[in-house]
Amino acid sequence: MSELPIRPDAPWLAPLAGWSDLPFRLLCRELGAAVCCTEMVSAKGLVYGGRNTEELLATTSLEGDALEDGSSVCDHPLVVQIFGAEVEFMEQAVLILRHRGFSWFDVNMGCSVPKVTKTGAGAAMLRDVPGALRVAEAVIRAAGPGRVGFKIRLGWDEEHEVYLELARRLADLGAGWITLHPRHAVQGFSGRPRHSAVAELAHELSVPVIASGDLFTAADGVRTIRETGAASVMYARGALKNPAVFAEHGRLIAGGALEGDLPKGSGIACEEGRTLDAQHACDVLDDLPADSAALFAVIRRHAALARRYAPEHALLKMRTFVPRYVKNLDGARALRQEIVSCRSWDELDDILNRYLG
Numbered sequence: 442m443s444e445l446p447i448r449p450d451a452p453w454l455a456p457l458a459g460w461s462d463l464p465f466r467l468l469c470r471e472l473g474a475a476v477c478c479t480e481m482v483s484a485k486g487l488v489y490g491g492r493n494t495e496e497l498l499a500t501t502s503l504e505g506d507a508l509e510d511g512s513s514v515c516d517h518p519l520v521v522q523i524f525g526a527e528v529e530f531m532e533q534a535v536l537i538l539r540h541r542g543f544s545w546f547d548v549n550m551g552c553s554v555p556k557v558t559k560t561g562a563g564a565a566m567l568r569d570v571p572g573a574l575r576v577a578e579a580v581i582r583a584a585g586p587g588r589v590g591f592k593i594r595l596g597w598d599e600e601h602e603v604y605l606e607l608a609r610r611l612a613d614l615g616a617g618w619i620t621l622h623p624r625h626a627v628q629g630f631s632g633r634p635r636h637s638a639v640a641e642l643a644h645e646l647s648v649p650v651i652a653s654g655d656l657f658t659a660a661d662g663v664r665t666i667r668e669t670g671a672a673s674v675m676y677a678r679g680a681l682k683n684p685a686v687f688a689e690h691g692r693l694i695a696g697g698a699l700e701g702d703l704p705k706g707s708g709i710a711c712e713e714g715r716t717l718d719a720q721h722a723c724d725v726l727d728d729l730p731a732d733s734a735a736l737f738a739v740i741r742r743h744a745a746l747a748r749r750y751a752p753e754h755a756l757l758k759m760r761t762f763v764p765r766y767v768k769n770l771d772g773a774r775a776l777r778q779e780i781v782s783c784r785s786w787d788e789l790d791d792i793l794n795r796y797l798g
């Protein structure tokens with residue numbers, strides 16, 4: 442089993458409930474995401490075999506899938522994020538996932554949505570460190586040391602910061618990596634993330650630390666790695682707005698951005714076999730609307746992947762994604778209006794053909 446890349450030049454796609462589905466992950470991978478996380482999956486739902494859970498676990502074969510257009514796609518390495526506060530369900534969930542061929546896992550200790558925290562899961566685990574460690578021990582036992590990461594916040598609130606103690610103990614138990622979104626749970630997404638806490642963890646821990654939080658552009662991500670010593674970063678909302686952020690990240694690092702200024706110069710060549718011209722896409726997305734061809738290629742590719750892998754629900758999601766992608770494009774208002782009300786894939790194709798040529 443190969444190692445999971447956790448390096449500055451290997452940015453991750455964060456878990457994004459409702460968004461980091463198979464088509465979006467494949468799109469991000471073609472644009473340079475080295476590792477992708479699933480949306481969070483309920484351990485209990487997994488053990489009881491809910492239909493929704495199956496959809497969240499949709500992926501390609503390990504070798505990849507050949508598509509009708511002649512391209513091939515591969516959704517690996519993939520990290521399955523699970524949530525739950527009960528030791529038995531969490532352990533059982535990992536055993537089931539392993540049996541089904543999944544190899545890498547992440548435990549959600551950061552989600553602050555009440556639906557999750559009221560069950561004791563997500564960021565509520567920061568309020569019960571001994572309980573969180575019991576879960577961690579069981580999950581690591583089921584997965585194997587080094588195969589589980591933990592995604593945490595600073596603590597529940599300012600008066601109860603636990604990240605340092607918790608992360609140390611998780612590393613001692615055999616965590617493979619720690620991701621820190623350096624806000625308190627009560628903050629949700631408000632205020633600014635305190636990335637100095639990422640630096641503190643990166644300095645203290647023997648396992649890799651991944652930074653998350655307000656990394657909206659590749660320059661944000663690379664600067665955070667440089668200033669904190671984090672092993673890598675996860676792009677979340679930044680990827681939703683611009684999936685070419687991964688290509689730009691690679692380009693900045695290859696151009697020496699970890700040492701000197703953060704240049705915009707050219708860098709990485711596209712990996713062979715990639716369907717999208719990632720290099721071109723990030724140039725263009727940086728500088729809309731000079732040339733929209735690559736942005737349109739991203740949109741078309743996302744639509745094709747969504748139609749292939751999730752035809753039932755993906756159209757609704759595309760109606761949200763596309764307006765976000767074209768937000769900065771001149772004259773995109775009419776396109777946005779048509780997209781948000783389109784009702785079939787054929788209609789979406791028609792609209793894209795009309796606007797994107």
Ligand SMILES: Cc1cc2nc3c(=O)[nH]c(=O)nc-3n(C[C@H](O)[C@H](O)[C@H](O)COP(=O)(O)O)c2cc1C
Nearest residue numbers: 455456457458480481592622653654655656677678
């Ligand atoms: C729509 C949305 C869904 C998210 N879903 C998850 C999730 O399922 N699991 C998780 O650990 N974090 C989740 N997060 C948190 C992100 O992974 C990330 O840590 C957070 O957005 C901070 O990064 P950003 O400021 O760069 O977006 C979600 C965030 C957003 C905006």
